[in-house]
Amino acid sequence: MFRIRFHGRGGQGMKTASRILGTAFFLEGYEVQDAPRYGAERRGAPIFAYIRADRKPINERGIIAGPDLVVVADDSLVPLPAAGVLQGIREPTVILLKSCESGATWRQRLNIKNPIVTLPETGEAEDSAELRYIGAACAGAAAGVLGIISRESLAQAIQEELGRLGEAVLAKNRANALASFDAIKKSAAVNVTEGGSIPAQPYKRPAWIDLPFEDARISAPVIHAGLTSVEVRTGLWRTMAPVIDYSLCRGCWWVCSTFCPDGVISVRDNQPVIDYDHCKGCLVCVAQCPSHAIAAVPEKEEQARKKAVAGEAS
Amino acid sequence: MAGKTIRRLQELPSTHLLGTGTPMCAGCGGLEILHEIYDILGPKTVFTNAAGCMSLLSVYPYTPFRGSWLYTAMASAPAAAQGIRDALDILLEKKRIPPGDDLQVITLTGDGSAYGMGLSATSAAMDRNLDFIYLCYDNEGYGNTGQQYSSATPHAALTATSRTSHGYPGYKKDLFSIWAAHRPAYVATVIGAEPLDLAQKVEALQELQGPRLLIGLAPCPTGWGFDPSLTVKIGRLAVETGIWPLKEYRDDRTVHTRIVRHRKPVEEYLQLQDRFRHLFEPERNNREIALIQARIDQYWSKAIDADT
Numbered sequence: 001m002f003r004i005r006f007h008g009r010g011g012q013g014m015k016t017a018s019r020i021l022g023t024a025f026f027l028e029g030y031e032v033q034d035a036p037r038y039g040a041e042r043r044g045a046p047i048f049a050y051i052r053a054d055r056k057p058i059n060e061r062g063i064i065a066g067p068d069l070v071v072v073a074d075d076s077l078v079p080l081p082a083a084g085v086l087q088g089i090r091e092p093t094v095i096l097l098k099s100c101e102s103g104a105t106w107r108q109r110l111n112i113k114n115p116i117v118t119l120p121e122t123g124e125a126e127d128s129a130e131l132r133y134i135g136a137a138c139a140g141a142a143a144g145v146l147g148i149i150s151r152e153s154l155a156q157a158i159q160e161e162l163g164r165l166g167e168a169v170l171a172k173n174r175a176n177a178l179a180s181f182d183a184i185k186k187s188a189a190v191n192v193t194e195g196g197s198i199p200a201q202p203y204k205r206p207a208w209i210d211l212p213f214e215d216a217r218i219s220a221p222v223i224h225a226g227l228t229s230v231e232v233r234t235g236l237w238r239t240m241a242p243v244i245d246y247s248l249c250r251g252c253w254w255v256c257s258t259f260c261p262d263g264v265i266s267v268r269d270n271q272p273v274i275d276y277d278h279c280k281g282c283l284v285c286v287a288q289c290p291s292h293a294i295a296a297v298p299e300k301e302e303q304a305r306k307k308a309v310a311g312e313a314s
Numbered sequence: 315m316a317g318k319t320i321r322r323l324q325e326l327p328s329t330h331l332l333g334t335g336t337p338m339c340a341g342c343g344g345l346e347i348l349h350e351i352y353d354i355l356g357p358k359t360v361f362t363n364a365a366g367c368m369s370l371l372s373v374y375p376y377t378p379f380r381g382s383w384l385y386t387a388m389a390s391a392p393a394a395a396q397g398i399r400d401a402l403d404i405l406l407e408k409k410r411i412p413p414g415d416d417l418q419v420i421t422l423t424g425d426g427s428a429y430g431m432g433l434s435a436t437s438a439a440m441d442r443n444l445d446f447i448y449l450c451y452d453n454e455g456y457g458n459t460g461q462q463y464s465s466a467t468p469h470a471a472l473t474a475t476s477r478t479s480h481g482y483p484g485y486k487k488d489l490f491s492i493w494a495a496h497r498p499a500y501v502a503t504v505i506g507a508e509p510l511d512l513a514q515k516v517e518a519l520q521e522l523q524g525p526r527l528l529i530g531l532a533p534c535p536t537g538w539g540f541d542p543s544l545t546v547k548i549g550r551l552a553v554e555t556g557i558w559p560l561k562e563y564r565d566d567r568t569v570h571t572r573i574v575r576h577r578k579p580v581e582e583y584l585q586l587q588d589r590f591r592h593l594f595e596p597e598r599n600n601r602e603i604a605l606i607q608a609r610i611d612q613y614w615s616k617a618i619d620a621d622t
Contacts, residue, residue: 010339010536042337042340042536043339043340043341043535043536044339044542164477166591166595166596221374221375223372223374223375223376223377223383226333226357226380226381227333227377227378228333228376229333229335229336229371229372229377229378230333230335230378231335231376232335232376234335234336237340252324253328254324254326254328254509257328257330258323258326258350258509259506259507259546260346261338261340261341261342261343261349261506261545262338262340262342262345262349263330263332263334263349264334266329266330267328275334277334278335280339280341281340282340282341282535282543282545283341283541283542284346284542284543284546286543287544287547288547
């Protein structure tokens with residue numbers, strides 16, 4: 001059985017990617033399960049979707065614990081514990097990463113021996129309108145790495161999954177997916193090996209946890225302090241960062257500060273200050289600033305710049 | 315905060331009371347409304363929240379509020395507000411809390427609850443003249459579960475449950491009129507993209523007692539299909555095209571707080587959103603666009619007559 005997990009951020013089309021690949025498997029005659037991880041998925045937040053595909057009926061259910069292939073649409077998710085990208089990987093698990101750095105760099109960085117295939121970034125991240133096409137590109141690349149899905153099945157799967165979006169969107173997605181499929185076929189010499197079935201017999205029941213009937217004041221999840229949400233660093237969702245050029249800022253402050261949906265822009269000495277720990281990178285401030293004093297900078301560049309500044313200071 | 319009046323944009327609050335780090339989507343138009351309102355209502359508030367996107371605001375152990383928050387089922391948030399109001403009144407009467415510790419009770423729900431499942435409980439709360447504030451963040455569908463249609467979904471919008479090329483066949487329910495027909499103390503429509511209008515309405519309702527209800531149109535990047543940076547632009551276009559009239563009801567009278575003299579064509583609003591893309595591609599559906607425009611024009615010709 002193939003067990004495949006797609007990781008991305010809400011809005012990058014990982015649910016779509018898993019559907020496309022699932023349909024492609026189906027067209028190749030496989031039994032398929034595919035499901036996005038439902039819950040509090042949000043645009044920008046880490047999400048995942050997963051697929052099981054087998055020639056035999058699939059009796060396994062639930063989230064995939066030991067994947068054979070992990071596809072990551074956004075390499076900034078790899079170091080995030082909350083994203084769980086590397087969870088349950090085994091020796092032969094193949095990792096397919098959308099990244100401008102090489103597989104060797106990532107192997108060294110993560111100190112793992114797994115085959116890592118990278119799909120170069122093609123500038124989508126710079127243009128958020130292109131974000132929606134990442135999903136199809138990832139599905140194409142995954143189909144390429146798997147080696148058992150034909151180009152025709154992939155194209156057919158995209159037609160079935162995205163046909164309703166109109167010819168222009170369909171054509172763009174198909175072109176992206178097939179280009180990644182071909183690129184991976186040409187360059188990658190890795191094989192995804194099917195994982196064996198997991199027998200139910202040795203499965204141990206979890207130790208019984210006794211939940212006594214408690215007073216509602218103890219057993220209800222009561223939060224005893226206000227404003228605890230600031231402990232959640234939603235700044236990790238960001239792919240683009242708003243950066244204020246104070247030489248252009250006219251200090252009107254109410255515009256960016258009021259319109260910021262998350263209220264992360266406060267005013268100090270009549271100047272707006274962005275709280276990057278929590279800014280989700282929606283860029284409403286960039287679009288609204290009347291003097292165009294806020295620019296959208298790719299998060300990676302901004303982090304590199306901050307690191308350089310910190311290095312100079314120390 | 316009462317007694318302070320905001321007349322100009324420059325007088326809007328520059329510090330924000332709502333906590334950051336919430337799990338709402340980047341560019342959420344509903345969160346924008348909530349943070350603008352919370353800045354004015356202040357921390358002496360308690361929220362009852364029906365199931366919806368914003369029930370994720372407070373996921374244990376995190377909360378963005380400075381005060382209490384109670385999660386309820388979809389149909390019962392106004393009933394929860396009644397319980398809290400009664401409890402506060404008893405505490406005040408028995409002098410177990412000083413008058414200065416009284417709280418404003420606010421019901422927070424999405425359109426799924428406000429326009430549909432929770433409408434009966436809201437109606438009953440108004441019948442009982444409950445002293446509370448109701449904020450509906452209206453993103454025109456069941457956004458938390460993937461944008462299925464609700465009775466707030468506008469005509470022709472594509473939703474997860476209206477996927478044909480015609481979109482949603484029904485029409486957006488006129489909740490403002492339904493609420494106003496109960497003759498509560500106050501009803502108004504607001505939008506995050508018009509923060510001054512919003513602030514003035516929130517200040518006005520704080521001077522009143524009884525049921526005070528707000529419907530805020532919440533542009534939804536995820537459910538409507540647009541780039542999150544366009545939330546304010548789309549919100550402003552909703553007002554400028556006249557599809558989202560800003561108005562208030564009090565003392566038996568409805569007044570439009572913003573009358574746009576030269577309304578922009580509604581297609582400027584529609585074509586920025588994926589849910590209406592089928593009206594423009596592969597070919598333009600002139601008939602449907604003209605129908606949507608005609609309904610807006612008809613609304614305003616009646617509204618302006620009634621106001622004057």
